[in-house]
Amino acid sequence: MAVEPFRTLTAKTKVIAVDNVDTDQIIPARFLTTTASDGLGRCAFHDWRFDEGGTRLPTDPFGADDMADTPILVAGANFGCGSSREHAPWALRDFGFRAVISSDIADIFKSNALKNGLLAVEVGQDVHAHLLQNGGCTLTLDLEQRVLTLDTGERIAFEVEAFARRCLLDGVDTLGYLLGQQEAIRAYEEARQ
Amino acid sequence: MPETLLDKLWTRHLVQAESTEAPAILFIDLHLIHEVTSPQAFDVLASRDLAVRRPDLTFGTLDHSTPTLPANETGRLPYVTPEAEEQVNKLISNCAKYGIELAGMGDARRGIVHVIGPELGLTQPGKTIVCGDSHTSTHGAFGALAFGIGTTEVGHVLATQCLLQRKPKAMRVRFSGALGPGVGAKDMALAVIAEIGADGGQGYAIEFAGPAVEALSMEGRMTLCNMSIEAGARFGMVAPDETTFDWVKGRPHAPSGDAWDAAVADWRTLTSDAGAHFDREVTIDASRIQPMVTYGVSPDAAAPVGASVPAATTKSAEAARAYMRMADDTALQDVRVNRVFVGSCTNSRISDLRAAADILRGRKVADGVVMLVVPGSEAVRKQAEDEGLDAVFIAAGAEWREPGCSMCIAMNGDAGAPGDLVVSTSNRNFMGRQGKGVRTVLASPATAAASAVVGRIADPRDFIQQEAV
Numbered sequence: 001m002a003v004e005p006f007r008t009l010t011a012k013t014k015v016i017a018v019d020n021v022d023t024d025q026i027i028p029a030r031f032l033t034t035t036a037s038d039g040l041g042r043c044a045f046h047d048w049r050f051d052e053g054g055t056r057l058p059t060d061p062f063g064a065d066d067m068a069d070t071p072i073l074v075a076g077a078n079f080g081c082g083s084s085r086e087h088a089p090w091a092l093r094d095f096g097f098r099a100v101i102s103s104d105i106a107d108i109f110k111s112n113a114l115k116n117g118l119l120a121v122e123v124g125q126d127v128h129a130h131l132l133q134n135g136g137c138t139l140t141l142d143l144e145q146r147v148l149t150l151d152t153g154e155r156i157a158f159e160v161e162a163f164a165r166r167c168l169l170d171g172v173d174t175l176g177y178l179l180g181q182q183e184a185i186r187a188y189e190e191a192r193q
Numbered sequence: 194m195p196e197t198l199l200d201k202l203w204t205r206h207l208v209q210a211e212s213t214e215a216p217a218i219l220f221i222d223l224h225l226i227h228e229v230t231s232p233q234a235f236d237v238l239a240s241r242d243l244a245v246r247r248p249d250l251t252f253g254t255l256d257h258s259t260p261t262l263p264a265n266e267t268g269r270l271p272y273v274t275p276e277a278e279e280q281v282n283k284l285i286s287n288c289a290k291y292g293i294e295l296a297g298m299g300d301a302r303r304g305i306v307h308v309i310g311p312e313l314g315l316t317q318p319g320k321t322i323v324c325g326d327s328h329t330s331t332h333g334a335f336g337a338l339a340f341g342i343g344t345t346e347v348g349h350v351l352a353t354q355c356l357l358q359r360k361p362k363a364m365r366v367r368f369s370g371a372l373g374p375g376v377g378a379k380d381m382a383l384a385v386i387a388e389i390g391a392d393g394g395q396g397y398a399i400e401f402a403g404p405a406v407e408a409l410s411m412e413g414r415m416t417l418c419n420m421s422i423e424a425g426a427r428f429g430m431v432a433p434d435e436t437t438f439d440w441v442k443g444r445p446h447a448p449s450g451d452a453w454d455a456a457v458a459d460w461r462t463l464t465s466d467a468g469a470h471f472d473r474e475v476t477i478d479a480s481r482i483q484p485m486v487t488y489g490v491s492p493d494a495a496a497p498v499g500a501s502v503p504a505a506t507t508k509s510a511e512a513a514r515a516y517m518r519m520a521d522d523t524a525l526q527d528v529r530v531n532r533v534f535v536g537s538c539t540n541s542r543i544s545d546l547r548a549a550a551d552i553l554r555g556r557k558v559a560d561g562v563v564m565l566v567v568p569g570s571e572a573v574r575k576q577a578e579d580e581g582l583d584a585v586f587i588a589a590g591a592e593w594r595e596p597g598c599s600m601c602i603a604m605n606g607d608a609g610a611p612g613d614l615v616v617s618t619s620n621r622n623f624m625g626r627q628g629k630g631v632r633t634v635l636a637s638p639a640t641a642a643a644s645a646v647v648g649r650i651a652d653p654r655d656f657i658q659q660e661a662v
């Protein structure tokens with residue numbers, strides 16, 4: 001499915017300074033019985049936010065944050081580890097995040113995120129430490145240039161897998177791209193027989 | 194150029210090689226599907242009016258949302274919610290619509306996706322195997338390139354039998370020496386994750402090698418490869434050998450006759466060549482591995498069962514200690530247990546159940562401890578019941594359930610209560626994974642059973658030694 005293009009984003013950050021935030025934290029498994037992919041924002045970080053009765057916990061790290069104001073999530077190391085559930089990026093997108101930044105982001109999560117218009121960016125330890133300490137600062141992510149501009153004005157280059165980047169920039173339909181390779185696939189199948 | 198097993202598996206499946214601009218297009222030999230990560234992918238197919246390209250290479254099972262308690266008198270299964278039942282029904286109707294074989298409810302082939310693939314002989318050396326589930330690395334135990342994918346990719350494979358992938362880097366983890374008594378593949382897995390960290394395998398395919406790996410049964414190799422993802426690696430693999438061929442031979446989907454001989458001749462070439470380059474090598478002395486348990490909320494927080502909780506050095510570790518209610522220096526064997534779970538695609542095969550039963554035979558689960566034993570598949574259940582293992586569990590005071598993922602992911606209603614400490618043979622000790630507020634301690638089936646008997650985290654070797662006397 002084509003995702004809406006992503007070029008640049010200037011926004012405030014929300015810091016979750018916890019390492020190894022796994023996909024069960026991002027969306028607890030009991031919400032996975034859904035057969036839909038939208039409307040999962042209410043499940044994002046659910047057990048960090050609400051008690052069993054659905055009442056907001058005083059410790060809710062997101063509080064009454066207007067997510068539209070803080071669409072960049074800055075997270076601790078090894079963010080998104082655990083399962084392949086695409087429900088995790090679906091929930092984060094629906095919650096309002098457009099990008100996540102960490103020192104390292106788990107492979108499957110990263111791949112799922114990029115497919116859903118959630119830019120996953122890995123930065124070096126120094127930049128990561130700066131971002132963790134300066135929650136709420138305003139950053140600019142320029143995907144075209146692959147440059148992150150910090151609140152200090154410093155410009156940091158970042159890497160994004162080339163194909164995923166092109167898909168995000170142009171809103172490419174990856175399934176359509178694969179379907180366009182039918183001939184090569186058929187040739188492979190025949191050669192293997 | 195000498196090649197790694199990864200190189201060989203990769204090259205064989207290239208429809209198109211990768212370039213700087215585009216990932217490789219990889220052909221997929223086996224696509225396993227289950228109810229949780231497939232419905233949205235089928236919806237995409239339907240919305241674009243696409244067919245499943247190779248239903249013959251696709252196989253479905255029901256495991257995550259399915260109840261492990263039997264149907265009531267009216268034949269109704271106790272689904273946790275109407276949504277869970279709807280999810281199951283959706284896979285049933287999608288498989289019927291697209292001509293995909295499904296091991297549905299009541300089917301003797303049904304079970305956890307990573308248990309039944311190998312059982313049915315669908316899993317074979319040399320194949321590319323994917324599933325919308327991160328523990329697909331399990332199948333790498335057969336010398337297959339097996340990895341977990343997201344739902345968008347499930348749609349890609351359904352529609353094109355292909356995936357866009359970048360080749361991972363190669364890591365080799367060698368286990369030298371031999372395991373001691375009472376120590377098994379689960380302990381090896383936890384030891385390697387503790388060694389390299391929960392993100393140590395990020396970006397890598399891990400090949401497990403060395404004498405202690407060669408000595409493992411297929412089931413042990415599956416346990417080891419299963420947990421590669423807990424070290425951040427999407428792929429775990431073991432080169433196929435006689436143990437592999439013996440295990441696959443005669444299974445329903447395995448080649449037979451001349452095709453078998455040809456397959457084995459080919460499979461024998463699937464080893465890393467001498468001198469092949471690995472981007473990272475790790476060596477672990479298997480003879481030094483103890484029964485391992487976790488004390489934190491990430492699988493790399495693992496230590497020998499006889500150890501104490503190490504001092505927290507980071508904020509995250511402090512938070513984990515608080516969640517686990519384990520202060521620094523707590524002796525792990527002093528930790529009280531509320532529940533024990535033997536099951537999951539990591540440890541629900543017949544050898545796992547035998548290991549647990551060997552400890553429980555003639556003993557009782559400690560007062561106040563609830564123990565659940567959930568076989569990984571209908572075939573495992575039947576085998577266990579034929580061997581009388583169910584009777585051993587029931588006599589000890591444990592519950593013997595129907596196959597499924599159960600408390601591994603706790604989405605079918607099998608869950609602990611807030612605050613419960615669960616010794617579990619599953620693969621993830623994440624906060625809330627086994628129910629909100631549940632504290633999970635990962636362990637082998639032997640360690641889990643020993644802990645059930647003692648009512649605290651326990652060393653299975655204490656029981657084995659008793660028997661030896």
Ligand code: SF4
Nearest residue numbers: 328537538598601602
């Ligand atoms: S047993 Fe657990 S890890 Fe394995 S497939 Fe089921 S939920 Fe996933």
